[in-house]
Amino acid sequence: MSYTETKSALVLKRLESDRKGILSRLYEFVRHPSVGADPAYADGMRGAQDFLLGRLEAIGLRNVRRLEAGGHPAIYGEWLGAPGKPTFLIYGHYDVQPPDPFEKWSSSPFEPTVRNERIYARGISDDKAPSHIALETLGAFLQEEGSLPVNVKVMIEGEEETGSATLGALCRRYADLLAADAVISADGARWRADLPTVTVASRGNAGFEFTVTTACKDLHSGRYGGAVPNALHIIAELIASFRTREGGIAVEGFFDGAEPLHEQERTALARIPFDEEAFYAELQTAPSGEPGYTALERLWLRPTLEVNGLWGGYTGAGSKTVIPNEAHAKVTMRLVPGQTPEHLVEMVKSHLLRHCPDGATITFGKPRGGSRAYLLPSDHPLLAAAEHALTETLGKAPIRVRMGATLPMTDIMARELGIHTVMFSFSTSDEDYHAPNEFFRLSSFDDGLRAWVKLLRRVGEQREADYRRP
């Protein structure tokens, strides 16, 4: 056993012997109902912030404080005692999704409960356990060795579940404080529980809402039916016009800038074990989408255009013979590298305006912010270290995968701080983290602690200069 291996074993041993304490602190964290979207949970947000301020102090970080940029504050702490070593911004978030609908939970959402080697609680998987694992690992190093292998700046965000609305402003405001060589994210769920993977790319997103208006008011379907336009038919025809008969996207300019698929990438994807038939059987539906692509290509390498909400007219019980004069839809897109939210939104809006028939008008809602897609360079030194740590922890080299979802944080960090992010979370996509009965696997908890020790040790062998290439 080498010197660093022996040292790591001591850190790990400390973590293992303190398992009960680590879990009880995690439960304390989870009991704060830190739902950022709902002002009714303001106490829970404050409770989680205070808990983190206390934890960062307790594990030995310095300059512990709230960072504020108009929204929910982020919690910050640092340890910068490793000159010449790289500096990592360790990212996580303490805000959680709303627990509703309450009645679908088998146990109280804010009282962590262990069943079948899983901890059930709102926010346990997204992102309290993964963030807590990172903090506890830092604590074990500092307690055991009095130092960390690298410099770290910890930032635990409070707005991830509400779209990281002020994270960009916060990065600009505290640009010097947050300056680092790369981000290690404790957020960003792993793809599958049955396959070691490391996620190297995510899709971007963009979206807007629009309204179709026909006559000046709702009209009676008897008195006017047959001679006037119906906003619901028009919005249906507009949405239908988004797609080709074969299932592709028919919006002019939609693929502008999107990087073409490389044969090499498609081959790599085809090698990933993925059972399409089981995938659709579990969802109880059939394949759908752009012709000429596999399911994984559609999910990871191609942009999408989806209506997420659609409404108009009478939607109550029974029937009302109205010709609605207004119809509404919410639309979002997922972007691939090369596309920008602004251009894509513009193309879809132009498509709608071009297809809007006489007698109707379209108005657009306030645009929501968007994120570009994110792609980690394949030779990034932090990626190499993460793959090494995962291989050592899981006994098997992880496969590089992409994700179809969006982590706005990765795009914000790249744009505002100019650094890359490696996702090193130990939650898994199947843990119902935006649904009732969110859970986190106890086995992931132990894997996570081991992997973080190995990762920190591995990057400790790197030099600051490795991250400063031209």
Next chain:
Amino acid sequence: MSYTETKSALVLKRLESDRKGILSRLYEFVRHPSVGADPAYADGMRGAQDFLLGRLEAIGLRNVRRLEAGGHPAIYGEWLGAPGKPTFLIYGHYDVQPPDPFEKWSSSPFEPTVRNERIYARGISDDKAPSHIALETLGAFLQEEGSLPVNVKVMIEGEEETGSATLGALCRRYADLLAADAVISADGARWRADLPTVTVASRGNAGFEFTVTTACKDLHSGRYGGAVPNALHIIAELIASFRTREGGIAVEGFFDGAEPLHEQERTALARIPFDEEAFYAELQTAPSGEPGYTALERLWLRPTLEVNGLWGGYTGAGSKTVIPNEAHAKVTMRLVPGQTPEHLVEMVKSHLLRHCPDGATITFGKPRGGSRAYLLPSDHPLLAAAEHALTETLGKAPIRVRMGATLPMTDIMARELGIHTVMFSFSTSDEDYHAPNEFFRLSSFDDGLRAWVKLLRRVGEQREADYRRP
């Protein structure tokens, strides 16, 4: 002045001298908030029933009673002292639309208020003033002459605004009591305030609700987007498939049985003064519908297929990146003579099932009842009498028109009692009767009293045998 003219003048004089009393009784009727759709208004329904029972007794009808068939009762009374003369079922309704939204009313909906020669109140136009006019006319005859020119059976319904749900059952249950030669309806608004018309036809209706289901649950648009069907896109494509590119109806079998348009009918329609440009300008929209037809033909002579409500996915504030697994729509049709609700519903359902793509299923809601279109024979003796009475009252012969809306009552009377209905209402289509600030013109009130006197006198010159042709 002939003998009957002199007699009519005396009845009219009595009505004129009692104008204040007639109006005050109308206001008493209107103050009962008889909203049949909402159980919270049960007292108002009972109040209106008691008011009518009292009125029918007071004007001298016999056998005054409630008729019940499981829903809100109808109020009945009769006078059968004219042997050899025809017997008319006089129809009206005492239930009214809900007054909501309250805040849009300029005066309290259940406190009649006169402004600009109009009475404002919920139910005043639909159908309390028109029903009241009929009753007061009967009363004036009975007071002045001790008899009526014809036999009458008065039935004031309590379920018109909720689709006359038990009217069919009530007609079957009281078939002998209600037997008559024809129906004079005090319901069925006149087309326009600026043109004397008599409505000789109405379209039928039918409808159903359906749901499109794709996956077993809502799916995250990042994790699944691009590879799974979206129920909102599918329902939009299904609705878009209802219509041809030119605006016609593309559903196979939709026009089965519909009588073709006769050139003569089109010519008659073309002669009706109707300003299409003004019609669309007022509605702030543009013409729409089946190619090759005028607006009036589309409104009166052609069947329609309209989506009245459409909903699915996230419809709250902000955005939620969900791929909805369910979408819902409410559909209604308007029928022309020759079509049946059952066949039309079947054709549209078959169309939906044929166009439903793989990975999705369609389920249908409980069917709602439907009505066939109604067409009064052009040589019906009651129609001739009504035209005569209107010509005398308004100084101008009325034009025969159709209506695009549906009066289920006409179809029910034809089917259950085997008799035709002439609409002899003095409300007008523009009186906002399903909207806030419903009103009734005081001029229509005076016209109505005069016209009812003339109508009753005119049919009094007819014989029972005129209505009993093979």
